Amino acid sequence: MLNYIWFGMMAIGLIAGVITGNIDAVTQAAIDMAKTAVEIAIGLIGIMALWLGIMKIAEESGLIRLIARGLRPVTIRLFPDVPPDHPAIGSIILNMAANILGLGNAATPLGLKAMEELQELNPKKDTATNAMCTFLAINTSSVQLILPATVVGLMGVASNQIFITTIIATSLSTVAGIVAVKTMEKWKRYREVS
Amino acid sequence: MLETIITAINTAAKFIIPGLLVLIPLYGLFVKKIKVYEVFVEGAKDGFTIAVRIIPYLVAILVAIGMFRASGALDLLLKFMAPVLNAIGFPPENVPLALMRPLSGSGSLGLLTDLVNTYGADSLIAKIGATMFGSTETTFYVLAVYFGSVGVTKSRHALPAGLIADAVGIFSAVYICKLLLG
Structure with missing residues (x-):
């Protein structure tokens, strides 16, 4: 699916660019974004190092195991294929916690660490496991309790109203994501090849 | 009432990151007696490889x-x-x-x-x-x-x-x- 969407976006970009006369802008965007991609990755190095360092302390001191144990009833149902004591569960929980608290900077390193640990359990390294898909569905549905600072800055006093509507909308999208991922993992075309 | 709660949550959120940066090493150093500095550096090394x-x-x-x-x-x-x-x-x-x-x-x-x-x-x-x-x-x-x-x-x-x-x-x-x- 990603293959078609990836190609489709570029092809539509080219065709629409010809129609609207924006073809120069399309060219420029392709070059600029290639540069931006590297800048994002390089900018991530420091933040990644900071959070992975702190995570290592939390891991060695047993804090992560402690948190993972507390949330076991939930994680066992969401990630039945991952052993409940596996470090991946701890990282997944911390990533979700960071997302809920609106700590985007902390969420990415924790999420990438969770992916690395899930990959250790993956028998087929180029193919996503059920656990990975579930984790990403929850992640991309954006569980959020605290509004991003940027939104608060933009909306000012109206943020208070947005707070409630966002919580309702994001809860619905998270439930939809979980239901969708759990339903689709049983479909023939998406079935785990093992 | 609701507004006070929301403001309180958003204010508390400001302390989460610096709080975690201090509390986690505090727990490791004084409760578990681990070498927090060395452990931090060891973990931080992965930041580069993942980002690249x-x-x-x-x-x-x-x-x-x-x-x-x-x-x-x-x-x-x-x-x-x-x-x-x-x-x-x-x-x-x-x-x-x-x-x-x-x-x-x-x-x-x-x-x-x-x-x-x-x-x-x-x-x-x-x-x-x-x-x-x-x-x-x-x-x-x-x-x-x-x-x-x-x-x-x-x-x-x-x-x-x-x-x-x-x-x-x-x-x-x-x-x-x-x-x-x-």
Whole structure:
């Protein structure tokens, strides 16, 4: 699916660019974004190092195991294929916690660490496991309790109203994501090849 | 009452990051007696490899998104969609943001800023936009980075599931705001 969407976006970009006369802008965007991609990755190095360092302390001191144990009833149902004591569960929980608290900077390193640990359990390294898909569905549905600072800055006093509507909308999208991922993992075309 | 709680939560949120940066080493150093400095450095080393590993995936996805965005395809799409949108009560002003949100965080923030500047923070359109922004994620970016970091290329049902979650978030944002704030 990603293959078609990836190609489709570029092809539509080219065709629409010809129609609207924006073809120069399309060219420029392709070059600029290639540069931006590297800048994002390089900018991530420091933040990644900071959070992975702190995570290592939390891991060695047993804090992560402690948190993972507390949330076991939930994680066992969401990630039945991952052993409940596996470090991946701890990282997944911390990533979700960071997302809920609106700590985007902390969420990415924790999420990438969770992916690395899930990959250790993956028998087929180029193919996503059920656990990975579930984790990403929850992640991309954006569980959020605290509004991003940027939104608060933009909306000012109206943020208070947005707070409630966002919580309702994001809860619905998270439930939809979980239901969708759990339903689709049983479909023939998406079935785990093992 | 509610406002006080919300302000309190948002104020408390400011202390979370510095708090964690101090409390976690504190626990390790004094309760578990581990060498926090050495352990930190050991963990931090992985930051470089992971960040570098995601570069090719980021380039692929961001270039495609950039070309799509710059081409004006969104505006063309919008023209075709107008009659359908009116029929379901979806404000056309919010459509570019809804389509942009799964693609680009900075792009959708730009569109939200534009909505607030054009219609004012107190308008229903801005409120719907802000709710959309907060209740969905940049699915394509997250998938590319997360799967890219471990070298997974066959993403199975992760993308359709993520897009379903986005769609539900976007439609919920519209109808919940209309219901509660309209």
